[in-house]
Amino acid sequence: MRAVVVGAGFGGLSVAALLAKGGFDVTVIEKNEQPGGRASVHRDGGFTFDMGPSWYLMPDVYDRFFAEFGRKPTDYFPLARLDPSYRVFFADEQVADVSADLGKNYTLFESFEPGGAEKLRRYLAEAEATYGITMSDLLYRDYRSIFDFFNRRLLAGGRKLNPLENLESFVKKRFASDEARKIVQYSIGFLGGSPRNTPSFYHIMTHIDLNMGVWYPEGGMRAVVEALVSLGREFGVEFRYNEPATAIDVEGGVARRVVTPLGAHETDVVVVNADYPFTELSLLPEKSRSYPASYWKKKVLAPSTFVAYLGVDRVVEGLAHHNIFLEPDWEEGFETIFDPKKAAWPESPSFYVNVPSRTDTTAAPEDTDTLFVLAPLAPGIEDTPELRERFYDHLTSRMEEILGENIRDSVVTRRIFALTDFSSRYNAYRGTALGLSHTLRQTALWRPSHRSKRVRNLYYTGQYTHPGIGVPMTLISSQIVARELTDRYR
Secondary structure, three states: OEEEEEOOEHHHHHHHHHHHHOOOEEEEEOOOOOOEHHHOEEEEOOEEEEOOOOOEOOHHHHHHHHHOOOOOHHHOOOEEEOOOOEEEEOOOOOEEEEOOOHHHHHHHHHHHOOOHHHHHHHHHHHHHHHHHHHHHHHOOOOOOOHHHHOOHHHHHHHHHHOOOOEHHHHHHOOOOOHHHHHHHHHHHHHHOOOOOOOEHHHHHHHHHHHHHOOEEEOOOHHHHHHHHHHHHHHOOOEEEOOOOOOEEEEEOOEEEEEEEOOEEEEOOEEEEOOOHHHHHHHHOOHHHOOOOHHHHHOOOEOOEEEEEEEEEOOOOOOOOOEEEEOOOOHHHHHHHHHOOOOOOOOOOOOEEEEOHHHOOOOOOOOOOEEEEEEEEEOOOOOOOHHHHHHHHHHHHHHHHHHHOOOOHHHEEEEEEEOHHHHHHHHOOHHHOOOOEOOOHHHOHHHOOOOEOOOOOOEEEOOOOOOOOOOHHHHHHHHHHHHHHHHHHHO
């Protein structure tokens, strides 16, 4: 049984390995020159940058994935728990380290507000209980109808999930201080949402951060990509790079072949990890599309991003591995992303700085630093060299002001990546970096389907599908698809 996987992102690599293990003859075709998709690697002047995902969270999901092959993640890459997990720079010049030691975090929250330690204990207990429900009853299941979603077990746990309350409201009831509220909400931006449009059950992210920990695979997230490629090759997967799909030929409601500039790949099954709207609108004939253009126009897209990859010829003091810079106009920042009437390049954005060279000696030459500076942007807005330069100047100026040291004069290599790059390199719809936001109406059953509604042997994996955005979610999506395909064609 032949399977062609379109796209070598985390979704494509993971589903390819699973299908090959299940007995399929698998070929992966990839538009770009390397595997990883948004987890591509950029190298320049001895500096190495993971271009996309930089957080290794939910280690239990990685464990469960590799266990399908009788392996462990550490068979492929050593893992280290980061401490501090991340550093937060508040607008009032306060700096807080979120620790790998839970006791220190209780002390930190007590410093934010009276009773903060006990409030955090209760919050984490709620988050852990909700995480248990989502992992056992929600994430690893596919959804075809409303009856799949509202089954007895989910209904029984529904009150704990609080699906109709947003995260902002949920958090305000539990913490009074601005600092505590922001720490337990910041990660929603990495899931492509805002506290106002994200269901409250995503407070599980605080359990993931503080209880489960923030980890780093030696060699960066690219080491995870390399592990998946190695796993696929072990089971006979063929990888073809620099070979973009140009069409999926459908005959009689069945995908017969995937066409590329180098020829056509005849197949029995197609699994797409490429951008979902691009595939539907550009690779399939109109009658074979599950979703018309109007469907995508109505969706709430996750942000695009501005990313500056900087090689600095010295160590930048004051930065941890992960750093969150929070500006006073937190709410306004989300409005410039999610309110179409206010969509624009933000004036004073909160931003994130990743410094992998704090942990990884392969990321930069000795006594230098790799900096990954990221700020979210609204998808679909204008992107010009002039806008990029102005934004870069603002971000680096703010970082210099907060840290009290000059950075720009020490930059020896620089690359900027933003909306038009996401569109050109990844065929990303309107330049989104992440896909669809996690609103209630875009969760579980209401995300685009894993299985095509019009083509019997066409499936999708990746961040657009359930369970959604993030590397762990993408691995779960592939496990759902692979399980269905191996059961169906066994």
